[in-house]
Amino acid sequence: MPPSVAAPRSLRRLFSTSSFFPPPAAAAAAAAVAQPRVEPEPNTNLFVSGLSKRTTTEKLREAFSQFGEVVHARVVSDRISGYSKGFGFVRYATLEDAAKGIEGMNGKYLDGWVIFAEYARPRPPPASPLNNGFPSYGHQ
DNA sequence: TGTGAGCGC
Secondary structure, eight states, X not given: OOOSSOOGGGGGGGGOXXXXXXXXXXXXXXXXXXXXXXXXXXXXXXXXXXXXXXXXXXXXXXXXXXXXXXXEEEEEEOTTTOOXXXXXXXXXXXXXXXXXXXXXXXXXXXXXXXXXEEEOOOOOOSOOGGGTXXXXXXXX
């Protein structure tokens, strides 16, 4: 089934106004470090972007709860200003609920804005208390 | 104009 709307990352090139070609070596080096163009593998965690600044965590959970059991939802906001950054995360209880959530909410309107829902990228923990707050450095 | 394409403390 083809998606009815483009993925957020695909929109970036539409905003590009560059009229010259980048150096091939630099482009190849950047491609080696950049994220692959494939979508993230299915996960119960969803990354939701395109949110209105007025959309709150409760509204996010409310909207996504129609398609499955939401165990956690969060709109990311600036810690000091308190304003929404325009994206958030929704975690479903099961993979199939997450899939239904994407199918049901991706490209739909929430608070007047078209939102994008996709699988969130896996994120390693910043530090482990077992290592005295320091990340593992390969030392045994 | 927290009018943006952004992965969380």
